[in-house]
Amino acid sequence: MRVVLIGRPGSGKTTLFNALGGARPKTPHAPGEEGAVVSVEIPDPRLEWLRDLHSPRKYTPARIEFGDLPGLPRGEARGKAELLAEIRNADGLLLVVRAFRDPSYPYQDPEPGPLAEARAVREELLFSDYAILHGRVERLEGSLKKPTKTREQDERELAFLRRLLHAVEEEGKDLREVPMSKEEALLVRSFAFASQKPVQVVVNAEEGRGPDDPEVAALLAAFPGALHLHALLEEEISRLPEADRAPFLRDFGIAEPARARLIRTVYSTVGLRSFFTTGEDEVRAWTIRAGESAVEAAGKVHTDLARTFIRAEVTAYEDLRAAGSWREAKARGKLRLEGKEYVVLDGDIVHIRAGGS
Ligand SMILES: Nc1nc2c(ncn2[C@@H]2O[C@H](COP(=O)(O)OP(=O)(O)O)[C@@H](O)[C@H]2O)c(=O)[nH]1
Numbered sequence: 426m427r428v429v430l431i432g433r434p435g436s437g438k439t440t441l442f443n444a445l446g447g448a449r450p451k452t453p454h455a456p457g458e459e460g461a462v463v464s465v466e467i468p469d470p471r472l473e474w475l476r477d478l479h480s481p482r483k484y485t486p487a488r489i490e491f492g493d494l495p496g497l498p499r500g501e502a503r504g505k506a507e508l509l510a511e512i513r514n515a516d517g518l519l520l521v522v523r524a525f526r527d528p529s530y531p532y533q534d535p536e537p538g539p540l541a542e543a544r545a546v547r548e549e550l551l552f553s554d555y556a557i558l559h560g561r562v563e564r565l566e567g568s569l570k571k572p573t574k575t576r577e578q579d580e581r582e583l584a585f586l587r588r589l590l591h592a593v594e595e596e597g598k599d600l601r602e603v604p605m606s607k608e609e610a611l612l613v614r615s616f617a618f619a620s621q622k623p624v625q626v627v628v629n630a631e632e633g634r635g636p637d638d639p640e641v642a643a644l645l646a647a648f649p650g651a652l653h654l655h656a657l658l659e660e661e662i663s664r665l666p667e668a669d670r671a672p673f674l675r676d677f678g679i680a681e682p683a684r685a686r687l688i689r690t691v692y693s694t695v696g697l698r699s700f701f702t703t704g705e706d707e708v709r710a711w712t713i714r715a716g717e718s719a720v721e722a723a724g725k726v727h728t729d730l731a732r733t734f735i736r737a738e739v740t741a742y743e744d745l746r747a748a749g750s751w752r753e754a755k756a757r758g759k760l761r762l763e764g765k766e767y768v769v770l771d772g773d774i775v776h777i778r779a780g781g782s
């Protein structure tokens with residue numbers, strides 16, 4: 426599961442990438458460092474609590490990958506098609522827009538400010554989807570003029586793609602907002618449309634500009650769920666030795682670095698959920714997609730477990746936490762037996778019962 430950082434050049438992507446735990450660049454912010462990928466642990470206080478309860482030999486948080494990309498320039502530019510292809514290859518997008526002035530990176534869009542920047546990047550992604558849709562529709566129209574073996578299927582695809590084209594062109598909708606049947610979703614998957622990807626917006630402000638700064642507030646209002654942070658400050662914090670962090674945060678009046686909150690939010694925005702397995706051997710978080718079932722969850726742990734699945738013993742983290750111990754949770758009737766079809770929820774502690782093969 427890879428999330429790529431996108432945005433205009435100079436919005437603070439590489440700075441934020443470094444703060445997320447990326448490689449330390451030789452020269453800070455050297456453009457050559459782009460293209461780097463880092464695998465990051467999902468900070469999860471629930472899992473830490475389970476670790477403290479079990480004192481396991483092994484402790485394994487869930488992870489997600491972040492990729493740093495070059496900035497998306499405005500208009501025609503060399504390498505832009507390749508960049509858009511990389512964006513289409515990702516599972517999710519982290520759109521970084523800036524609320525700071527930097528003379529070496531003048532605003533590229535006619536209107537300055539984070540809101541205009543976010544809109545402009547969104548429109549570029551939408552336009553690249555439009556171009557793909559338009560091309561495919563024209564090709565299908567052309568081939569349907571001649572007799573073909575796949576006529577019926579082509580006609581159906583054409584009608585569907587025209588509907589998407591209409592949503593993009595006439596209604597200015599991102600494709601992720603267009604309702605689709607399962608079959609249609611399968612059909613569009615190979616196009617890997619950019620505007621269909623889950624996106625987390627981050628506004629990177631200079632210190633002193635909080636969430637109620639007018640430009641920042643306008644962005645936050647127009648993009649619900651967007652996060653506000655100071656990338657430069659986050660990067661500084663991430664470079665500090667562990668012991669120096671607390672005093673530093675106190676001096677700056679920061680309750681908690683934004684890093685952990687950002688990682689957790691991105692994880693959930695891209696549709697990922699965690700379930701836990703616990704024991705003396707290992708306390709571990711596993712990643713599933715929202716809506717996945719108990720037998721699919723078992724398959725993450727081991728393919729054999731999915732094959733020979735009998736039942737899942739499930740306890741909600743919150744119930745165990747409230748009970749304080751497994752014994753008490755059981756006494757309260759918080760251990761449930763669930764079947765294959767059970768939809769696993771974020772925070773479920775799951776023990777799979779499977780038959781020997
Ligand atoms: N004042 C200020 N400058 C920043 C901030 N974040 C990044 N910068 C500066 O903006 C420039 C571009 O940052 P960089 O992370 O390389 O942008 P990228 O092109 O999006 O990867 C660098 O000089 C950074 O030091 C910030 O929060 N505040």
Ligand SMILES: [Mg+2]
Pocket residue numbers: 438439440456459493494495496
């Ligand atoms: Mg960069």
